[in-house]
Amino acid sequence: MTETYGARDWSSQPPLIHPDYKSTLLRGPTKKPLPLKQSLSEVTGPVHGAECVTGHDADLTRNGRRNGEPLGERIVVGGRVLGDDGRPVPNALIEIWQSNAAGRYVHGADQHDAPLDPNFFGGGRCVTDADGRYAFRTIKPGAYPWPNHHNGWRPAHIHFSLFGPSFATRLVTQIYFPGDPLLALDPIFLGVPADCRDLLVAKFSIDRTEPAFALGYDFDFVLRGRHATPMES
Amino acid sequence: MALRQTPSQTVGPYFAYGLTPRQYGYDLASIADGTMARADTGGERIRVEGRVFDGAGAVVGDAMIELWQADSLGRYAHPADPRGSNAGFTGFGRFGTGTDPQQRFVFDTIKPGRVSAGEAPYLNVIVFMRGLLAHVYTRLYFDDEAAANAADPVLSGVPAERRDTLVARRETTQTGIVYRFDIRMQGDRETVFFDV
Numbered sequence: 001m002t003e004t005y006g007a008r009d010w011s012s013q014p015p016l017i018h019p020d021y022k023s024t025l026l027r028g029p030t031k032k033p034l035p036l037k038q039s040l041s042e043v044t045g046p047v048h049g050a051e052c053v054t055g056h057d058a059d060l061t062r063n064g065r066r067n068g069e070p071l072g073e074r075i076v077v078g079g080r081v082l083g084d085d086g087r088p089v090p091n092a093l094i095e096i097w098q099s100n101a102a103g104r105y106v107h108g109a110d111q112h113d114a115p116l117d118p119n120f121f122g123g124g125r126c127v128t129d130a131d132g133r134y135a136f137r138t139i140k141p142g143a144y145p146w147p148n149h150h151n152g153w154r155p156a157h158i159h160f161s162l163f164g165p166s167f168a169t170r171l172v173t174q175i176y177f178p179g180d181p182l183l184a185l186d187p188i189f190l191g192v193p194a195d196c197r198d199l200l201v202a203k204f205s206i207d208r209t210e211p212a213f214a215l216g217y218d219f220d221f222v223l224r225g226r227h228a229t230p231m232e233s
Numbered sequence: 234m235a236l237r238q239t240p241s242q243t244v245g246p247y248f249a250y251g252l253t254p255r256q257y258g259y260d261l262a263s264i265a266d267g268t269m270a271r272a273d274t275g276g277e278r279i280r281v282e283g284r285v286f287d288g289a290g291a292v293v294g295d296a297m298i299e300l301w302q303a304d305s306l307g308r309y310a311h312p313a314d315p316r317g318s319n320a321g322f323t324g325f326g327r328f329g330t331g332t333d334p335q336q337r338f339v340f341d342t343i344k345p346g347r348v349s350a351g352e353a354p355y356l357n358v359i360v361f362m363r364g365l366l367a368h369v370y371t372r373l374y375f376d377d378e379a380a381a382n383a384a385d386p387v388l389s390g391v392p393a394e395r396r397d398t399l400v401a402r403r404e405t406t407q408t409g410i411v412y413r414f415d416i417r418m419q420g421d422r423e424t425v426f427f428d429v
Contacts, residue, residue, distance in 0.1 A: 003313075007428075008238070008428065008429070009237065009238045012237050012238050012239075012240050013238075013240055013241055013366075013367050014240060014241065014242070014366035014367060015366065016365065016366060016367060016369070018366060021243075021364070021366065023363055023364025024364050024365070024366060025288070026287040026288035026289050026291075026364070026418070026419065027287050027288070027293070027362060027363075027364035027365050027418050027419075028364070028365060028366070028418065028419075029369060029418055029419065029423060029424075029426050030288075030419050030423060031423055031425075031426075032428075033369065033370070033426040033427055033428040034390070034391060034425060034426070034427050034428065035427070035428050036370075036387060036427040036428060036429050038429065039348070039349070039352075040309060040313065040314060040348050040349070041301070041303070041309070041348055041355075041357050042357070042429050043313050044301075044309040044311035044313050044314055045301060045311060045325075046265070046301060046310075046311075046323060046324065046325035047310065047311055047312070047323070048264060052264050054262070082236060083236075084235070084236045084237070084238050085235070085236075086235050086236060093264065095251055095252055095264070096251060097247065097248060097250060097251025097252070105247040105250075106250050106259070107246070107247035107249055107250055108257075109246060109247065109295075109331075110247055121250070121259075121260070121261070122250070122251075123250050123251040123254065123259070123261050124251075125264070159242075159244070159245060159247075159248065159251065161244075161248075161251070161252060166311075166313075167301045167357055167359070167370075167429070168429050170299075170359060170368060171239060171241060172241060172242070172243075172244050172361060172368055173239055173240060173241050173242040174242040174243075174245075188242060188243060188366070189242075191242075191366050192240040192242075193240075196237060196240050197240075199237060199239055199240060200239070200240055200242070221239045222236045222237060222238050222239045223238065223239070224238060225236075
């Protein structure tokens with residue numbers, strides 16, 4: 001019997017159409033997704049091993065350097081990737097991208113009038129270890145304006161992309177920082193059901209803080225877990 | 234279920250340098266792109282291309298499409314598939330719609346085989362974009378597989394009037410076989426998405 005993965009828990013997910021986030025109005029599907037019994041196609045997925053990660057891929061304070069250190073507050077973000085059954089997810093590829101400390105992305109389409117940092121790229125990746133652990137060193141991203149509504153500002157966030165063991169466990173999300181006053185005003189964050197918003201806010205950790213180097217933040221990811229139910233064949 | 238699943242958030246408009254850096258010309262290696270078939274990959278060479286449309290009929294130029302597929306013998310390159318797979322073919326592709334002049338996604342791959350006897354061949358598809366708060370799943374079937382498509386348990390379970398949204402059209406061009414497959418997020422011909 002091949003294991004399948006538990007259902008996507010839509011009660012913890014934002015709706016596909018969330019009017020306060022205006023782009024969803026024309027881009028979110030209007031029809032309910034049709035149920036699909038998992039088959040081999042869903043319980044398999046791309047396999048990414050440690051070979052995907054080289055050099056300073058997981059250290060964004062180093063992987064974009066040209067002539068010095070990147071500007072801003074150095075941080076460490078780390079934790080575990082778990083299934084919702086509590087079991088760690090090893091060998092999970094995690095990709096991240098973020099703005100620099102001034103709130104500017106390297107992306108060519110970002111027209112925000114804040115400085116680029118020649119020593120900060122803002123993209124990186126790592127693979128979880130046997131216990132599902134991961135960690136990135138980076139620079140705390142800055143807030144930046146966006147055109148969704150008058151005087152709209154995105155709270156500081158880091159984009160995360162995770163694979164987990166199957167196509168069904170794919171997750172793309174954003175993590176936020178505690179105490180950010182913009183969280184209460186952000187339609188993307190507020191799209192998440194109220195009882196699940198804290199799940200996207202990292203926790204400051206003095207234990208993860210590296211003395212005289214970088215502040216530490218903990219963040220655990222929870223993907224759909226394994227369930228030993230018969231697979232449709 | 235002890236733990237709540239981490240909520241999804243949109244991929245946003247600036248994913249390219251993190252997720253599709255090579256395609257967009259950024260200085261970071263990519264884990265995958267639109268070139269899925271290698272020189273030594275067995276099977277019929279095909280190109281899969283199409284566009285993503287929003288509810289107003291506008292082409293979406295900042296979507297990202299991921300494909301996951303079996304090899305030409307219907308086998309996945311994953312430990313849960315005990316049959317093993319076509320050496321060197323990972324079955325995974327990823328392409329952003331922001332580099333093509335027509336804002337298409339373009340994958341050079343091979344036509345997959347049937348994963349099991351009762352199924353038609355298909356590609357597994359995930360759609361991400363700014364304005365989509367959680368990724369959505371769909372499937373791409375092939376229009377030259379009419380008999381297999383009619384018997385496929387998933388496709389035949391889709392309301393008949395919506396099945397066409399999942400079927401790519403085969404064309405023979407000067408450069409080879411192309412399957413055209415557009416994704417419509419809304420509207421009369423809204424693509425069927427699945428709760429996988």
